Amino acid sequence: MVETLVVEGGLTLESGAHLAPLEIAYARYGDPSHPVVYICHALTGDAEAAVWWDTLIGPGKVLDTDRFHVVCANLLGGCMGTTGPSSTNPATGEPYGTDFPLFTMRDLVAVHRTLLRALEIERVDIAVGGSLGGMQILQWSLDFPGEIDRAVLVCASSRLTAQNIAFSKVARHAILTHDAMDVARMMAHITYLSEEGMERKFQRARRVPDADMTLHSDFEVEHYLDHQAKIFLARFDPGTYLYLSRVMDYYDAFADERPQPPTTKYLLVSFSSDWRFGTDHSVAIQRQLKTLGADSTHHEVESPWGHDSFLMNVPEYHRLVKEFVYQDVASAL
Amino acid sequence: MVETLVVEGGLTLESGAHLAPLEIAYARYGDPSHPVVYICHALTGDAEAAVWWDTLIGPGKVLDTDRFHVVCANLLGGCMGTTGPSSTNPATGEPYGTDFPLFTMRDLVAVHRTLLRALEIERVDIAVGGSLGGMQILQWSLDFPGEIDRAVLVCASSRLTAQNIAFSKVARHAILTHDAMDVARMMAHITYLSEEGMERKFQRARRVPDADMTLHSDFEVEHYLDHQAKIFLARFDPGTYLYLSRVMDYYDAFADERPQPPTTKYLLVSFSSDWRFGTDHSVAIQRQLKTLGADSTHHEVESPWGHDSFLMNVPEYHRLVKEFVYQDVASAL
Structure with missing residues (x-):
């Protein structure tokens, strides 16, 4: 409680x-x-x-x-x-x-x-x-x-390394400029997994194997990211994302x-x-x-x-x- | 010509x-x-x-x-x-x-x-x-x-691997849902570089070393991404980004x-x-x-x-x- x-x-x-x-x-x-x-x-x-x-x-x-x-x-x-x-x-x-x-x-x-x-x-x-x-x-x-x-x-x-800060920057830019915390989360989510882990879980499986090509979600990994973004948007505040990611960027424990x-x-x-x-x-x-x-x-x-x-x-x-x-x-x- | x-x-x-x-x-x-x-x-x-x-x-x-x-x-x-x-x-x-x-x-x-x-x-x-x-x-x-x-x-x-497709998906989602090709490009740009290469180029250098913290760009790597996104937006079409990234996702040369x-x-x-x-x-x-x-x-x-x-x-x-x-x-x- x-x-x-x-x-x-x-x-x-x-x-x-x-x-x-x-x-x-x-x-x-x-x-x-x-x-x-x-x-x-x-x-x-x-x-x-x-x-x-x-x-x-x-x-x-x-x-x-x-x-x-x-x-x-x-x-x-x-x-x-x-x-x-x-x-x-x-x-x-x-x-x-x-x-x-x-x-x-x-x-x-x-x-x-x-x-x-x-x-x-x-x-x-x-x-x-x-x-x-x-x-x-x-x-x-x-x-x-x-x-x-x-x-x-x-x-x-x-x-953090320059690459770490760069990913945080893109997430913040998505939120600040486009109100797009879903994009920030999807991108971050990829960085929390590994290429091998994603391959084991999703490979190139498609939701409907023989469906026509589309620009929208088709591969299972795409549906997964859509789902993760949706539940995240429902429970999380973009401001928290901005501020806590920034705490990490400036952090330098042994300075x-x-x-x-x-x-x-x-x-x-x-x-x-x-x-x-x-x-x-x-x-x-x-x-x-x-x-x-x-x-x-x-x-x-x-x-x-x-x-x-x-x-x-x-x-x-x-x-x-x-x-x-x-x-x-x-x-x- | x-x-x-x-x-x-x-x-x-x-x-x-x-x-x-x-x-x-x-x-x-x-x-x-x-x-x-x-x-x-x-x-x-x-x-x-x-x-x-x-x-x-x-x-x-x-x-x-x-x-x-x-x-x-x-x-x-x-x-x-x-x-x-x-x-x-x-x-x-x-x-x-x-x-x-x-x-x-x-x-x-x-x-x-x-x-x-x-x-x-x-x-x-x-x-x-x-x-x-x-x-x-x-x-x-x-x-x-x-x-x-x-x-x-x-x-x-x-x-492509599931991770490759996932990055493309996030880029397309940014464009289709938020008109945010700048975000798509920034993210992709990070994936075209390496952690080591970014570290050599940017480290944790800040534009103004002793400036106050901000949510906006401060580290040199952030300014670099802003700049890359700006020149890209000026010269490139979001539709091309959508379609060509999708060609790659579906590609399977030895199928x-x-x-x-x-x-x-x-x-x-x-x-x-x-x-x-x-x-x-x-x-x-x-x-x-x-x-x-x-x-x-x-x-x-x-x-x-x-x-x-x-x-x-x-x-x-x-x-x-x-x-x-x-x-x-x-x-x-």
Whole structure:
């Protein structure tokens, strides 16, 4: 069940802009006396981690809600209960839209920390995130040593490449210039899969094998993209897409000097067929973490499902997370 | 200089539709008594091969217009002089738009052959094409043994993958639903480059390094995409984009039984960083050509410039084409 924390005083963003009130939608699973697992979601997620990440989170699963207290919040700028571009701007009584202030990865972290203070949770035993989720955790662990014991960063990045930014740019251009979030989503969806995964799933199958040629959807892969875009348009806010994609573009986790080594112990997982934030990104994170003197392990896992692998049942990946999660918290359970 | 052949009787397409009149815009370079090099252009090209392919074609170049007679036509469905969706539909006096009949790779070939008959050219010594250009030549050589002596297929494909079709689908959806050919072009442009090539060229450079964050273009790669889209919108027709991309989706060069082996000798070139029609596509073509008993050689050339490498100065690639072109025509020169 999603609950909402209302922070009347609001939040001052890294830019200096002040956002008030601030609402934070969050979900909790399991006994609050158990070790805390904090989940950060990716671009299009929400607070209900045990729903969208049910491959990993739930009773008896790798992140076992019978043994951990699992907490997840909708991100700042989100459209699933936390204040964002679709929220009402108190100054106008209308939705913020693109009047919403721009914000950064640090602001996303500030919202998570605000929630934890309100919940009287002082330390996160294990923080887990894929893609943008992992980026938030990386920023958090670097900025606030001592707050996160163990971090699982799955197909994360410490800074986007020119190609990554280019894809985000095209998505934003589609939304800003043509009101075409469906196009943005379709394109992004291709980048979350792999060529091999798409070939396995669709090949060149046509909906009606001997139908005449048409400019409209005919191949099964086309119908699939139409369907994905349709359900996405119905549930998601274009403003959130704009703002959260931009947070990623500007993100550069290791740009600042770090006088103090991170105390967090990291598990990095990347997937062989992920070409959005592939193994190179995790290798770069680990190299920087080593320079800072942090304890980290990186594994590339074979999987044909591209970037989306982090949401799928990939046994080797789940085994690695399970080992990492239980190796040191065993005494606390 | 571009000339135009008007075929009053028109052309009956593979679908049975009849298109009349048919205009074919073409360019010729060099002495008509020299061996014939026929160029087939890719999705967004035109008849002026010595302009858009000036890395390869011209006096003293690999395809030396002092030693060859080079011919190139704008494709059927094109918007650079040959009849296409932007041409006037004689039945209505208005541009065809999406009333233009759908057509196939064989129809593109039929137009090239119509031109050559009108020019009284009976045999092509060397046919050269990159991407969609190579696909036309492959179809032509398989359907009409004896007409093409030597073929250079650069980063071509004999059939698109689900991922290839998916990218085309998103481009068409952007055009058909949102009148957004700029978005289609931006996205396609990313797929013609490589991650490495983009990183070398742009990194994370910003137009104004310390400017405030914005949702609009800021990184150099964003300005580059804006610029590419702007010049493309000014020169290209969305209908051509729709129809020619669809020709590629339905193309399946080896779907039919071939009782007769091709007489053409093939050089296949692919590029290491091309992820649109990469080495797998050329390998698949060569495997099928071998099954048919055709003479073919394939080389993967190292290049960081992705699919666009075929238009660039990549010395190893140019050396291979030069060797292939001169090895057997030397006696004729």
